Amino acid sequence: MKILTIFSMVFISISLLSAQPSIKLIVFPELTTADFASFATLEDLQGAPRIFCAEINAPNQTVVMKGIIEWKKIGSPDYVLIAWFITRPFLSRTLCNDDIGKVDVRIYDHYANTNLIEENIRYGKPTGEYRLTVELYDSTSQNLLSSDSRNLVFLNPSQTLTIINPRANQTYDAGNILVEWTPISGASEYYIKASERNDPNQSLEEALQRGTPLVNDRNVGIITSINLRDILERELRPGSEVVLQVSANVPGPAGGKKIFSEIVNFSILNPESQYYQQLVARFNNVMNRIGQNEFGQMFQSGQIDPTKIQIRKEDGTIMTFEELINFLEMNANNIIRITKE
């Protein structure tokens, strides 16, 4: 009899334990970085690729699920909240992220940090560490029944679209701005967007979106460099500041994805400015230090216009006129000859 009582108690305990509502997060291991990026930066969860499923075990119970997405930037010690959502009450069942928003599982409320989302979009791929958390609540008492979370680390992101030229905070001649960027594997075309930044207090993003448009998301094909002048919709103003972004379209099954470069800002050389006059004077000085040569003579006699020259290093990277002057000033004693090809 005693044995029977003990057995019954153990059985009841196990039954009670198994009836305890639980939620278990399953993140698909074959998840690609691009898929996750499109999910993590998506405000509308419907239509996102299937990223995770929440296995809910609370038979015949009406529950509410909260999902939280956090992000820890590379080099940052803390997670920051990117987005959260709370569902309306639903009869417990296993559901996946692409089920949310459908008939039986409606979103009750949600939040998205648009700045962080934009930052993620700018990176063009997931970088750093993402944390997905799901919490299961009783729909009537609002008590937390169970929770689970998973960390996803993207330390070695796959593809980065980097603008090689123009470089941030440099000054370029209006006629010689070569836009160059790194290729993205699988890209079908690249787009360039450029605007004039009218207010230095404007963020680069704001300036790109709201500044005076110079190039409006122009499809330039599959090339990786182009002279900005060739695609300008408006003339560049001497002395103005320009923001520019390149994006790549990579076709895929769900409509493909867009990879964005960082936004670079640079200035347009103004030949009327004191700054420009100073550059010319510095260049003449350094040419005198280097010694007589045809290039220096043609420059000093006005035959060579510094706003119409293009300077490249041996590896092909572009230098601005100011960078050339800085280099020559630093290396005047190391210049061995100047030749005309």
Next chain:
Amino acid sequence: MKGINILKLISILSFLLFTAFHPLPVNPSGYNAAIVLKVIQDVKHKKPTTDWLQTKPATQLETADQLRTGDKSIAVVRFVDGSSLRVRENTTITIFADKKDRGLIKNTKIDVGKMRFDVEKQQDEDEFIITTPTAVATIRGTSGFVNVDENGQTLLVVETGIVDVRALVGAQQAGTVEAGNSSFINREGNVQINPSTEQEKNEARNTLRTNEKYLQIQTPQGTFRIYYLDFE
């Protein structure tokens, strides 16, 4: 007839044996002391009996050969033991190599100009010497820089290792220059040793610039190239 053939054979064998075991002649006039690895701009060399010839990479320098660099010109010379000299612009050197019983004595005489030395650790019987109009420096596994001015006064900057230096004129003072120090030997034969100044250190570092690079400038008037010296 058969006897003559045997005699011939013995003679040939004797000659081969003799030449195989005979040591190299001491201080042979045609002994290859060094090779020119790199030439930038105007570099010339000559033998004691010839005129100056344009130097090309892979030119072999024999003992008593002279090498001269012009304006903004550089030559990199490597000795058989792997030690190297980076001869800077407007510099004239003479190379001597003398094979003693077991060791090799390498002596570079610099009359005027600048030169960087990167000397491999010398074997017991080997020696690497730099001679200037005012001083002689004995170097063992050392890197540094020597500058001889128009008056023959010598500045020696030691980056690594130790150099024994001795004045050849006047008071004929001597001293040991350790890494991070410089020595100035004047025409009176005084040897001053002091910690290297930043300028001396920079100059010594700069002597490592033996890589020719260029910047290309495209203009409507044509394409120009600015050639400069960069670090290897």
